[in-house]
Amino acid sequence: MVDLNSNHDADDAPSDDEALLDPSEAAEIVPDDPDHPMDFDDNEDHEEPDNTHEQEEIQLQNDSLAHFDHHTDSIFCIANHPLTPTIIATGGGDDTTYIFSADVPSPVLPKSYESSPTTSRSSIPPIAKLTGHTDSINALAYTLPHGTYLLTGGLDGQLRVHSTADPSYPLLTSTAEVPEINFLLPNPHPSHPDTFALGASDGSVWVYSIDPASDPSNPLQVLQAYYLHTESCTAGAWTPDGKLLATVSEDGSLYVWDPFGEAAAAGVTSPSSSGGGGQALVGLTSADQRFAVEDGLFSVAVAPSGTFVAVGGAHGMIRIVGLPRLSSSSLSSSSSSATITSSQKGGGGGGAAGKTKGGRQTGGPKTNSGGTPGSSSSAGQAGVILASLQAQTESIETLSFSPHHSLLAAGSVDGSICLFDTAHRFVLRRHVKEAHEGFAVVKVAFGGGGASPSASASASTSSTAVTAAATSSQQQQQGSGNADAAWLLMSCGMDGVVRKWDCRGGAGGSGGQQQQQQGLVKEWRGHRGEGEGGGVLGFVMMGDGRVATAGDDGVSLVFG
Numbered sequence: 001m002v003d004l005n006s007n008h009d010a011d012d013a014p015s016d017d018e019a020l021l022d023p024s025e026a027a028e029i030v031p032d033d034p035d036h037p038m039d040f041d042d043n044e045d046h047e048e049p050d051n052t053h054e055q056e057e058i059q060l061q062n063d064s065l066a067h068f069d070h071h072t073d074s075i076f077c078i079a080n081h082p083l084t085p086t087i088i089a090t091g092g093g094d095d096t097t098y099i100f101s102a103d104v105p106s107p108v109l110p111k112s113y114e115s116s117p118t119t120s121r122s123s124i125p126p127i128a129k130l131t132g133h134t135d136s137i138n139a140l141a142y143t144l145p146h147g148t149y150l151l152t153g154g155l156d157g158q159l160r161v162h163s164t165a166d167p168s169y170p171l172l173t174s175t176a177e178v179p180e181i182n183f184l185l186p187n188p189h190p191s192h193p194d195t196f197a198l199g200a201s202d203g204s205v206w207v208y209s210i211d212p213a214s215d216p217s218n219p220l221q222v223l224q225a226y227y228l229h230t231e232s233c234t235a236g237a238w239t240p241d242g243k244l245l246a247t248v249s250e251d252g253s254l255y256v257w258d259p260f261g262e263a264a265a266a267g268v269t270s271p272s273s274s275g276g277g278g279q280a281l282v283g284l285t286s287a288d289q290r291f292a293v294e295d296g297l298f299s300v301a302v303a304p305s306g307t308f309v310a311v312g313g314a315h316g317m318i319r320i321v322g323l324p325r326l327s328s329s330s331l332s333s334s335s336s337s338a339t340i341t342s343s344q345k346g347g348g349g350g351g352a353a354g355k356t357k358g359g360r361q362t363g364g365p366k367t368n369s370g371g372t373p374g375s376s377s378s379a380g381q382a383g384v385i386l387a388s389l390q391a392q393t394e395s396i397e398t399l400s401f402s403p404h405h406s407l408l409a410a411g412s413v414d415g416s417i418c419l420f421d422t423a424h425r426f427v428l429r430r431h432v433k434e435a436h437e438g439f440a441v442v443k444v445a446f447g448g449g450g451a452s453p454s455a456s457a458s459a460s461t462s463s464t465a466v467t468a469a470a471t472s473s474q475q476q477q478q479g480s481g482n483a484d485a486a487w488l489l490m491s492c493g494m495d496g497v498v499r500k501w502d503c504r505g506g507a508g509g510s511g512g513q514q515q516q517q518q519g520l521v522k523e524w525r526g527h528r529g530e531g532e533g534g535g536v537l538g539f540v541m542m543g544d545g546r547v548a549t550a551g552d553d554g555v556s557l558v559f560g
Contacts, residue, residue, distance in 0.1 A: 062526040064557035065546070066104040068124045071096065071554045078538045078550035079140040081147040081164070085542040087127075089150055090556050091137025097130040097152050099169060102548050102558045124558075128169045133158055141184040143194040149210055151196060153181030159198065161210060161220060172212065173220045178202055182233060189242025192260070195223070197245050199236050203229030205247050207259045224259045226279060234298045239306040243326060244281065246309045248297035254311050256282035256323060256382075268324045268382070281324055282383040290385055293317040301399040301408075303422065308386055310408055312396025318389040318410060320426060322381035387426045391418045394440075402446045404486040407503055411441030417491060419503055430503070432518040436493030439530065443538055444491045488521070490547065492536035496529015498547055498559060524559035527551045 073093030081087040086103040104124065130152065139153035142164070150162045150169060157176045162169040178200035187195040194210040205226040212219035229249035236247040245257045258264055258281050270281055286292040295314035302309050307325060312318050394413035401408055406423035417435040420426045435441060489501040502519040527549065528534020534553035541547055546560035 062557075063524045063559060064526045065560050066102065066124050066558040067121075067526075068098070068100050068126075068556040068558075069554065070098055070123065070126055070129075071556075073136075074533075074537070074552045074554055075550040075556055076136060076138055076537055077140045078540055078548065078556065079142055079150075080540040080542065080548065081142050082144055083147050085540070086546075088540065088548050088556065089140050089142070090550060091140045091152060091154075092554065093136045095131070095133045095135060095137065095154070095156075097133075097137055097140065097150075098126045099128040099130070099150075100124045100126050100556075102542065102546065104558060127167055130160075130162060130169055130171075132160055132171065132174070139181050139184040141186050141196060143196060143210065144186045144188055145190045145193060148194055151184045151186075153184050153198065155180045157181060157200075159184075159208075159220075172210075175220060177206065178204060183236055185236045185238065185245075187242045188238055188240065192242045195242075197236050197238070197247075197259075199233035199247060201232045203227065203231055203233050203249055203251070205229070205233055205236070205245070205255075205257065207245070207257075224257070226255070226257055228255055228279060228283065229253055231296070234296070235300045237300045237302045237309070239302050239323065240304060241306060241326075244306075244323065246282075246300050246302060246311075246323075248300045248311050248313075250296035250298075252286035252293050252296050252313065254282065254284045254291075254297065254300070254309070254319075254321060255280040256309070263324060263326055266326050268326060270383075282321065284319075284321065284383065284385075290388075291319055291321075293319065299396050299399045301401055303401050304403050307381070310399050310401070312399050312410060314395050316390050316392035316394060316396060316412060316414070318387075318396055318399075318420075319385060320387040320389070322384040322386055324382035389420060389426055389428075391428050391431055392416050397441055398443045398445075400444045400446050400489070402486070402489075402503070404446075405503070407446075409444045409446065409489055409503075411435070411444040411491060411493075413440040415439050415441060415493065415495075417441060417444060417489075417501070430518060432501075435491060435499070435501075435518075436495045436497065439493045439495035439535065441491055441493045442536060444489060445539075445541070446489050447485070447541060490539065490541065492539050492549065494529065494535030494552075496525065496527035496534045496536055496551075496553075498524045498536055498539060498549060524557075526557045526559070527555070528553045 068090070071090065071092040071094055075090045075092045077091045079089045086101055087099065088102050089097060089099050091097045101124070133152065133154040133156055135154050135156035137152055138155050141151045143149045143151065147164055149172065150164055152160045152162070157178050157180055158174055159176070159181060160174040161172045163172050180201035182199045182201060185197040196208055198206040198208065200206070206222060207224040209221050209223055210219055211221060215221070229247070229251060231249050231251035233247050233249050236245060238245055243260060243262045245259055246254065247257070248254050263281055268281065270283065284291040293313035297311050297313040299312035300309060302323070306323060308320055308322050310318060310320050392410065392412035392414055396410050396412055398411040399408065401422070406421055407429070408420040408422050408426070410418045410420070415434065415436045415438040417432045418428060419430040421429050487503045489503055490498065491501065492498045500521045502521050504519065524547070527536055534551060536549050537552050538550040539547050544560070546558060549557045549559070551557065
């Protein structure tokens with residue numbers, strides 16, 4: 001029997017001290033160093049940290065005087081009031097139109113001279129916020145000559161008319177006749193007040209008049225509707241006298257319309273069967289190989305004389321086409337009276353491959369002693385292809401005629417700007433290949449010293465006739481001492497920069513050496529640009545030399 005109560009010898013019993021490692025038995029003591037670097041085997045490949053390259057810094061330059069940032073998406077179009085050019089309207093991808101005043105004081109000294117400089121500034125507050133569209137606002141325009149109404153056109157097909165008599169811009173009326181609105185173009189002549197044209201994605205062209213006094217229940221009246229374009233109508237331009245309307249399309253066609261019947265009353269009819277059975281005074285399509293531009297037309301501008309029209313399309317192609325001359329007196333009277341209409345945007349377009357001296361030419365309009373096309377143009381020249389030009393490599397996105405000199409400016413998706421001499425068979429006078437450093441040129445417009453009332457970010461909504469009238473009016477206000485302003489050309493592009501050029505060249509302003517040699521006077525930066533969703537999609541000029549922009553980054557900047 002085992003005695004459970006017997007005690008074991010104390011020496012036989014294990015102790016807690018014996019279970020622990022004696023420090024003296026340790027071969028090595030490793031000090032506690034959690035930050036000790038890991039050792040690498042000499043035979044193992046490993047990369048040493050490269051400290052030879054400094055961290056890249058992105059510096060953003062902002063030359064603006066003020067900004068408006070209430071949009072939550074890209075700003076696609078911009079317009080300003082013809083009588084108060086500092087009142088700006090912007091429309092964007094957030095389906096909203098904002099009205100704000102750009103009449104902000106210019107700083108006397110730079111920020112570095114301020115006693116308490118700030119790192120940020122507040123946005124310009126909105127005067128009015130207009131809603132009601134269900135898709136992006138694609139076109140804006142104030143009616144002429146007094147800016148009585150603001151027109152908004154959307155990708156939802158809606159046309160909305162707002163009265164400007166009240167600061168809240170109340171809605172007068174609306175309609176939806178087309179799938180999408182591409183451009184809105186007010187008539188530049190006072191004989192057709194509050195009248196405008198509309199171009200649509202289905203190729204249709206509409207002419208409306210707003211007259212609440214004649215019919216309060218139906219203030220928006222359709223004067224004409226045309227359906228000859230078979231694809232989207234991309235651009236339009238009125239003649240300076242407001243009598244004729246030229247439109248182009250992605251199908252490569254050009255039509256010149258007689259909306260008010262004045263040409264018909266004067267006995268001028270379509271000289272060719274392509275006039276659409278008498279609907280159009282001039283009709284040229286891709287079926288005519290002399291005129292054909294593969295892949296479509298995207299811009300149009302009418303010469304200040306009203307005697308010919310320039311159209312721009314894919315691959316850098318430009319065609320110059322004669323227009324009917326209704327009367328020699330009508331244009332002279334319109335030139336003087338149109339100066340009261342203030343300003344608006346010049347041409348729109350697309351461009352292509354280089355030809356020396358302006359490329360192929362097939363004649364040109366006769367000119368008077370002043371070097372600009374004169375009264376020698378007649379109805380017999382209507383529809384005649386006067387010149388075919390090709391000096392750029394991609395689509396001509398924008399076109400603009402100088403109201404004072406025999407120059408035609410063309411901006412291309414290839415980033416270049418060309419100047420053609422309209423008095424000398426459209427010879428190429430200058431080709432600024434890096435005008436916007438390889439990024440698409442969105443808009444060019446003469447009159448960099450002053451006003452321009454309404455412009456769409458889309459090149460298709462331009463009106464060279466109104467631009468000419470506006471620039472002339474602005475220069476009359478500033479006096480003959482500002483003659484140099486007649487040579488100024490403004491441009492903007494997808495590089496996010498607005499630039500001012502002297503068309504005489506060699507101004508030696510800001511920018512790169514090559515740009516200075518080509519006449520760059522000044523440039524304004526502030527939009528993100530450079531393909532990062534921050535290009536400048538349009539601009540308007542105010543009567544004091546300042547410019548307001550429509551930014552793809554959702555911001556409108558005021559430069560001066």
